Amino acid sequence: MQPFTRLTAVAAPLDIANIDTDQIIPARYLSKARGPGYERWGFHDMRYETDGREKPGFVLNQAPYRNAQILVAGANFGCGSSREAAVYVLLANGIRAVIAPSFGDIHYGNELQNGMLPVVLPADIAHKLCEQLKSQPGVQIGVDLESQTVTGPDGATYHFDIDPNQKEKLLNGLDDIGLVMQNIEKIEGFELRHHEELPWLA
Amino acid sequence: MNTPRTMFEKIWDRHVIVKRGESEALLHIDRNFVHEGSFHAFGALAAENREVRKPRQTFAVADHYVPTLNRDRGIAAVTDPEIRNQMEMLANNTKKHGIVHYGIDDPRQGIVHVIGPELGITQPGLTITCGDSHTSTHGAFGAYAVGIGASQLKQILATQCLWQKKPKTLRVSVEGAIAVGVTAKDIILAIIAEIGTAGATGHTIEYAGSAIRAFSMEGRLTVCNMSIEAGARAGMIAPDDTTFAYLAGREFAPKAAHWDSALEFWRSLPGDAGARFDREVTLNATTLAPMVTWGTSPEEAVSVTAVIPDPAAADNADKRAHMEQALRYQALTPGTRLTDIGVDYAFIGTCTNGRIEDLRAAAAVLKGRKTVIPAWVSPGSTTIKLQAEAEGLATIFRDAGFEWRASGCSSCAAVNGDIVPAGKRCASTSNRNFEGRQGQGARTHLMSPAMVAAAAVTGKITDVRTLMAGRP
Numbered sequence: 059m060q061p062f063t064r065l066t067a068v069a070a071p072l073d074i075a076n077i078d079t080d081q082i083i084p085a086r087y088l089s090k091a092r093g094p095g096y097e098r099w100g101f102h103d104m105r106y107e108t109d110g111r112e113k114p115g116f117v118l119n120q121a122p123y124r125n126a127q128i129l130v131a132g133a134n135f136g137c138g139s140s141r142e143a144a145v146y147v148l149l150a151n152g153i154r155a156v157i158a159p160s161f162g163d164i165h166y167g168n169e170l171q172n173g174m175l176p177v178v179l180p181a182d183i184a185h186k187l188c189e190q191l192k193s194q195p196g197v198q199i200g201v202d203l204e205s206q207t208v209t210g211p212d213g214a215t216y217h218f219d220i221d222p223n224q225k226e227k228l229l230n231g232l233d234d235i236g237l238v239m240q241n242i243e244k245i246e247g248f249e250l251r252h253h254e255e256l257p258w259l260a
Numbered sequence: 261m262n263t264p265r266t267m268f269e270k271i272w273d274r275h276v277i278v279k280r281g282e283s284e285a286l287l288h289i290d291r292n293f294v295h296e297g298s299f300h301a302f303g304a305l306a307a308e309n310r311e312v313r314k315p316r317q318t319f320a321v322a323d324h325y326v327p328t329l330n331r332d333r334g335i336a337a338v339t340d341p342e343i344r345n346q347m348e349m350l351a352n353n354t355k356k357h358g359i360v361h362y363g364i365d366d367p368r369q370g371i372v373h374v375i376g377p378e379l380g381i382t383q384p385g386l387t388i389t390c391g392d393s394h395t396s397t398h399g400a401f402g403a404y405a406v407g408i409g410a411s412q413l414k415q416i417l418a419t420q421c422l423w424q425k426k427p428k429t430l431r432v433s434v435e436g437a438i439a440v441g442v443t444a445k446d447i448i449l450a451i452i453a454e455i456g457t458a459g460a461t462g463h464t465i466e467y468a469g470s471a472i473r474a475f476s477m478e479g480r481l482t483v484c485n486m487s488i489e490a491g492a493r494a495g496m497i498a499p500d501d502t503t504f505a506y507l508a509g510r511e512f513a514p515k516a517a518h519w520d521s522a523l524e525f526w527r528s529l530p531g532d533a534g535a536r537f538d539r540e541v542t543l544n545a546t547t548l549a550p551m552v553t554w555g556t557s558p559e560e561a562v563s564v565t566a567v568i569p570d571p572a573a574a575d576n577a578d579k580r581a582h583m584e585q586a587l588r589y590q591a592l593t594p595g596t597r598l599t600d601i602g603v604d605y606a607f608i609g610t611c612t613n614g615r616i617e618d619l620r621a622a623a624a625v626l627k628g629r630k631t632v633i634p635a636w637v638s639p640g641s642t643t644i645k646l647q648a649e650a651e652g653l654a655t656i657f658r659d660a661g662f663e664w665r666a667s668g669c670s671s672c673a674a675v676n677g678d679i680v681p682a683g684k685r686c687a688s689t690s691n692r693n694f695e696g697r698q699g700q701g702a703r704t705h706l707m708s709p710a711m712v713a714a715a716a717v718t719g720k721i722t723d724v725r726t727l728m729a730g731r732p
């Protein structure tokens with residue numbers, strides 16, 4: 059997994075609540091393989107008209123935000139389905155971090171699994187950041203995982219919480235399977251006991 | 261004396277292999293399900309040259325992409341090459357790894373969250389995973405069932421274990437007897453409307469109370485199914501005699517002497533008296549009416565007797581903005597009576613409401629009536645389809661003008677081609693009314709099967725209770 063340490067980059071304001079995974083990637087594109095052109099499916103219906111033209115109102119279609127690597131979103135970002143493709147399309151569009159007041163639980167985990175950093179900040183701060191990003195299009199935000207801080211365009215810093223295990227995994231790009239297999243003896247012992255007690259499950 | 265524990269805590273504790281820090285545990289996974297959408301995980305497994313560690317604990321089924329028409333042609337009915345490739349990948353990957361696969365023409369095929377219980381794979385006290393958010397459905401048996409992404413699925417296939425952060429606990433008690441015409445779907449929509457789509461984020465919900473206890477397994481599955489729409493990690497209901505009676509004799513249920521040991525184990529699962537939950541919510545079931553969503557988030561639901569709410573009355577800016585966008589997308593205006601909204605399509609099925617009781621409830625409304633709009637049924641499983649045909653329900657649906665289709669996810673995720681056209685409004689028994697969920701530009705109204713049947717015969721959202729006078 060690609061580690062995440064710190065990132066200072068253009069951020070795009072997407073201050074709509076409940077952006078669900080069907081909006082991040084509509085279900086009809088889930089059978090697409092990852093690869094060149096995959097970015098096209100990201101936010102597809104928010105981003106394109108039915109005839110394929112860009113909707114100029116959508117933030118990532120606007121020149122200053124096209125190369126954004128950070129999104130600042132509304133509450134409950136990524137609610138809905140478990141599709142990890144929602145993370146794949148964010149990555150394909152160059153997004154490495156999402157700041158929001160809250161996240162859909164499964165999507166939050168999926169971001170972490172792919173070297174992305176989901177940052178939870180209180181709603182008033184996320185709103186303030188969005189306003190700043192709108193009034194100075196193309197301005198940058200800093201995200202530092204080590205110190206658990208976000209630096210706004212005005213230099214103000216905000217602390218965010220993250221689970222210490224997740225932080226360590228992300229900083230070092232550690233892979234979950236590796237961390238599981240370190241425990242293989244305990245796992246085998248557990249399974250033996252478990253299936254002795256509940257033999258119909260073996 | 262030991263501290264009293266909730267059912268969730270008992271199941272969690274039993275499955276912890278090791279802990280990592282305060283918050284994270286490595287859990288043993290008893291049962292895992294895969295479907296056509298699992299190709300990313302199998303692909304990653306192959307790329308890393310890994311094997312499936314416990315192939316007997318994983319079950320595969322074709323559901324999301326299967327066509328619901330021309331099923332007698334098997335895989336040949338799949339015309340889209342990308343979808344066909346995906347279905348063949350599932351067949352090949354499961355064959356390669358020795359995983360049982362209920363393919364498009366298997367009599368046990370159906371929606372993953374319907375067949376797990378139906379085959380007795382889903383049981384009380386287990387940890388269950390699937391790369392699908394509605395895995396919460398299986399919690400109706402008193403299991404800890406969680407939806408996972410592709411990376412975690414890869415991890416489970418490779419190790420049969422999962423790192424998880426322990427969720428908090430939330431008890432939702434629903435008390436009192438529900439009125440005629442009100443169903444499990446209405447209860448869960450009312451709960452979501454009450455606590456919001458992020459209301460249970462980070463929590464496992466345990467549903468309790470007399471209204472929940474009174475439900476059959478079908479009703480309980482409907483409730484737990486939509487836990488994810490309340491943001492929950494999982495939903496669960498304590499197992500009882502209703503649960504055990506449902507499981508007895510099913511293909512994967514314990515048999516003979518094992519049945520007795522299983523019963524003893526299952527009876528130990530309900531939470532201890534005095535066990536504490538991190539949060540509690542109670543709901544009075546007696547006053548509930550049938551519920552309908554008007555917007556594009558499952559929390560945007562109101563009683564069928566109500567009017568569309570005004571965003572100006574929303575308690576925060578985020579919510580107001582979402583409501584305004586939802587009204588634009590749905591082409592609706594505040595103050596409109598729900599029962600004045602015309603619908604163009606009716607769809608019955610899905611892992612929420614595609615079970616036999618759901619079909620019976622809809623058929624009870626449809627008997628002797630005709631739909632005035634295009635309407636179709638896709639039973640939750642092939643087994644249910646056959647049962648409904650044997651009970652004469654299929655005839656009622658057909659006589660009423662419904663298309664009687666084969667089993668699959670159909671117009672729920674609409675990835676198999678069963679889409680609702682742009683700008684059209686669909687009365688649907690599914691679980692998500694997101695923008696574009698049933699097709700780009702399609703407008704969805706979630707409701708119970710009986711309510712969809714009522715909408716189908718009137719062509720508008722209708723309080724099913726007005727059609728049931730004098731009916732059983």
Ligand code: SF4
Pocket residue numbers: 323324371372373392394610611612668669672673690691
């Ligand atoms: S019926 Fe709908 S919600 Fe259920 S598994 Fe299929 S697509 Fe998902």
